[in-house]
Amino acid sequence: MKKVGILMLCLMMVMGFHGTVLAKTLKIGTLSPLTGPYAQDGTDILQGAKTAVAVFEKAGGVPGYDKIEVIPGDSACDGGKATMAANKLINSGVSGVVGAYCSSATIPASVPLNQANIIQITPASTHTDVTARGFKQIFRMPPRDDVQAWSTVKFLEDGLKIKTLALIDDRQTYTVGLTENITKFAKENNKIKIVALEHITPADKDFTAVLTKLKKLNPDVIYMGVYQPEGSLMVRQAKALGIKAKMLSEDAVFHPKFIEVGGKAAEGTFLTFAKAPDTPERKDFEKTYMEMWKVETVGSYGYYAYDAAMILLEAIKKAGTTDTDKVVDVLRGTAWNGVTGEIKFDEKGDRKLAHIIWIVKDGKFVPYWDPLTEKYF
Amino acid sequence: MDNASFIIQQLINAIFLGSIYSLIALGYTMVYGIIELINFAHGELFTAGAFIGIIVLAALQNMGFVETHFVLTLILVFGMAMAYVAVLGVAIEHVAYKPLRKASRLAAILSALGMSIFLSNGMMLSQGVSDRAYPAIFGLKGFSILDARIAYGQIFIIILSLVLMVALNMFVNWTKLGKAMRATAQNQTMARMLGIDIDRTIRVTFMIGPALGAAAGVMVGMYYGSVRFDMGFIYMIKAFAAAILGGIGSIPGAVLGGIIIGGVEVLWSAFLPSEWKDVTTFVVLILVLYLRPSGILGEHVSESRV
Amino acid sequence: MAKSDVKKFIIYSLFLGILILPMVGFPGRSFEAARAFTIWGGIVGILAIWLLNKTIRHSDMYLRTSAHLAPFRNTVLRKFSKLPTRHYILLLLIVVGSFPLLANNYMIDVGITCLIYIVLGLGLNIVVGLAGLLDLGYIAFYAVGAYSYSLLNLHFGISFWLSLPIGIVIGAICGCIIGYPTLRMRGDYLAIVTMGFGEIIRLVLNNWDKLTKGPNGLLGMSKPEVVYPAFSKGGFEWVVYSLNSLHALYYLMFIIAILTVIGVRRLDNSRIGRAWVAIREDEVAAELSGVPTTWLKLLAYAMGAAFASVVGAFFAAKLSYTNPNFFIFMESCIVLCIVVLGGVGSIPGVILAGIILIAVPEVFRELQDYRMLAFGLAMAVMMVLRPEGLIPATRRKQELHEADQSSPED
Helix, strand or coil: CHHHHHHHHHHHHHHHHCCCCCCCEEEEEEEECCCCCCHHHHHHHHHHHHHHHHHHHHCCCCCCCCEEEEEEEECCCCHHHHHHHHHHHHHCCCCEEEECCCHHHHHHHHHHHHHCCCEEEECCCCCHHHCCCCCCCEEECCCCHHHHHHHHHHHHHHHHCCCEEEEEECCCHHHHHHHHHHHHHHHHHCCCEEEEEEECCCCCCCCHHHHHHHHHHCCCEEEEECCHHHHHHHHHHHHHCCCCCEEEECCCCCCHHHHHHHHHHHCCCEEEECCCCCCHHHHHHHHHHHHHHCCCCCCHHHHHHHHHHHHHHHHHHHHCCCCHHHHHHHHHHCCEEECCEEECECCCCCECCCCEEEEEECCEEEEEEECCCCEEC | CCHHHHHHHHHHHHHHHHHHHHHHHHHHHHHHHHHCCCCCCHHHHHHHHHHHHHHHHHHHHHCCHHHHCHHHHHHHHHHHHHHHHHHHHHHHHHHHHHHHCCCCHHHHHHHHHHHHHHHHHHHHHHHCCCCEECCCCCCCCEEEECCEEEEHHHHHHHHHHHHHHHHHHHHHHHCHHHHHHHHHHHCHHHHHHCCCCHHHHHHHHHHHHHHHHHHHHHHHHHHHCEECCCCHHHHHHHHHHHHHHHCCCCHHHHHHHHHHHHHHHHHHHHHCCHHHHHHHHHHHHHHHHHHCCCCCCCCCCCCCCC | CCHHHHHHHHHHHHHHHHHHHHHHHCCCCCCCHHHHHHHHHHHHHHHHHHHHHHHHHHCHHHHHHHHHHHHHHHHHHHHHHHCCHHHHHHHHHHHHHHHHHHCCHHHHHHHHHHHHHHHHHHHHHHHHHHCCCCCCCCHHHHHHHHHHHHHHHHHHCCCHHHHHHHHHHHHHHHHHHHHHHHCCCCHHHHHHHHHHHHHHHHHHHHHCHHHHCHHHCEECCCCCEEEEEEEECCEEEEEEEECCCHHHHHHHHHHHHHHHHHHHHHHHHCHHHHHHHHHHHCHHHHHHCCCCHHHHHHHHHHHHHHHHHHHHHHHHHHHCEECHHHCCHHHHHHHHHHHHHHCCCCHHHHHHHHHHHHHHHHHHHHHHHHHHHHHHHHHHHHHHHCCCCCCCCHHHHHHHCCCCCCCCCC
């Protein structure tokens, strides 16, 4: 009995190693945390990329290929695991990679991908270092930390016209990048006084101590540099403590779950997030995504991942080859239209994209203010 | 917000957080006291309780039961969550701990760790990776003392914690089964010689301890408003620290330990740089263990355990 | 089929139903009967197969057949066990050494990770296996090694090789700092205190922005370099070769692993090793027999920390990046699992467990959702069925099975 089991196991392993290719298949990989605390966003990324492939195949696919396959990689938000997953994707012969999520996984994973000269488009990592190392084949969908911080400070200075600001972050790579840049811009412009910089622990549930501290300082706005689970709890507790300050947060909180858990307390929260163009493509994407994955809403990184996979496939189709240098030229030289707006990369591989300010109103995210035009919607 | 209400508010925060830690630590201290095993799965049992609570509450809400029978709803939600987790606790004890009672300490700890990983991932697969919103039944309403706010939900939770603590204390001190538990915790061999059914006593402990954890899980879910598969871990660590701080096996000790851990956390964040909050918690724990290994209210601790 | 077995089977199935149906059946607000009953049915099915298997094993037919086969099996086993150990070691070295020539980059990367965890396991084995001190914060020393190399390299341009001894000293000092307050503690208190220290080190790295750049992490450390002589036209010159490729890094890690195995083996058989075992078995007796327990315990922490520090530096050099969130508590748990799963105090056991815990989950990455579930279950089952580990250390095995051995041999 035992031996038969072992034999079966060996067979399964052999079959796992040899993904035998009969038809000519174009492979693209994803890197995102599929296990651990960020598995939700990681799953959104994988699903977004898979949706893009399904839509693209339906529209005709890439000439010369029978099939497009998505190979998932689990980066687990950990450097060592991310490089292993990246090497696995390289060995399975992917033509491009969508990922990773945490900057602390994207940076190590980008080194082997760069050495193997494989295109990497991150749908989530915003740390400045990701594209600042002179790698030619790395691209980024969301705006960098400093761009998002710029939009935030601009909104506070010219939109809300406030005097005092308190910052909270959870001391992770992403959130610290934001609060550091906001502090920098606010100090440079010298219009807003930062009265406090407080820190919480990720995965904690009780933030009343820090919030009470801020209530005493009575700032005009409290900035929450946290992820969605903590963000939802924080607005609830702020409401329960009777804090009058306006709450402002960032794109990691921009998730339907924020409103679902935050409930009435989430009302009136400002968030920085990409503009949602009111195009039929976006509506179609949302419909397809919800049907494909049987969900009621699209996670925010699903949009970026969809766009990333889509332009990768379009570029391969347009270049007529999977040769990295040629595809990179196409990616760089073309202005794409995606579900997150126009996509045009600069030399570094960053998009010229600035976040707009959203507000939670009647249980929905509604566009509120555009920092580029300084106009309300 | 003036200084007086600031301090009152922070004390309220501390007591509330502390009472949740205490309740989890109570279950912990019982289990640890009787089989001397760091039950890593205790955090997952707590989470399981919260999930069952949400399932029952959502079902009752669908039937429109909550508006008509509010108190009965609460009893049902807590009762079913506690019952479920009691069964789960016994099952885990039977499968993963009982066969290891005579094995080395390390094997038992690893088995507990394995159970914790298994349960947490099982809940992730069955209940989803993102947080689930708890149906709001208390809302955020409350009243004020000066400028400090207390929510009605908090009052309910603190009272319920107190009731459970007193009930547990009475059970352990006055009933026959409770006495058997204390005897087993002190000296298993001796207890067996006196005719106590050790297996049964341990099984009961593994029902009561996790059930208390489940009650805490439902409270946390109800008050904070969300549940996620991995939320148990951080509470498990804090509760373990609280149980050791108060003195393993001592029920008032666990309560005191919970309040102290909650208090240190809140008051440090309130007056000092908040990023060092967790460092402080651990430093306090290490100092107490170094200076007074038996914990604050612990009785003499046998040589083998220190 | 025994009646008690059937009764047990029914009771188990019912209990499983109580546990599984509500948890699995309500992923949302409504009850999904199909999903719940499929999973319950599947697990009950596995239970039924197990019951059937047990029945067959106890049937006369099976017993008679296996009695026939026994002599044959024994001959085969005897043939294998006759080979001296060094043949096995040679075979293992050849396989591990030639592995990169046959494997692709991904497999080599997994191989490097395996080797890293094996060395960590061997280092922890000194603390847990030999000295019997439970350590749940071991990964902190790995972090210390990674950060000492990163900081020395970035700020002072010190090369990998030169920073290794410095890192070892820093690691050993940290080991002693953690070891000192825990000298009086044993068992679970030790576990919680070491866990606390591990978290403190991680939080300090995360919060000390000025030195470590906090959660931004450190970036751009150089790879290890080797210098070798080459003969060119002008005669003789030294060529600097940077270990950039995965192959080179693999062989570097392979050498580190071999040195670690030799080092730990020597320690195990030395006076110090025996003194550690004495402390593990009975500290009071050891002290009375003149073993300087305080120093030896500190030494155990320091030695364990030194090995972790070396691989930490290697890890930072390999990634050219380090971040405090690589060193979370779960990593300490995994290293501890390697030690215990392999067999406390057993070197071949740790090596085998390292391969099983790191490489096998990689093979099953396709089933990623169920990977950790199986990992946790396997850990618990393993501890229940075989608490002494996969390859128990000889000394340890005797202790655990003292009762059923009539004449213990040594």
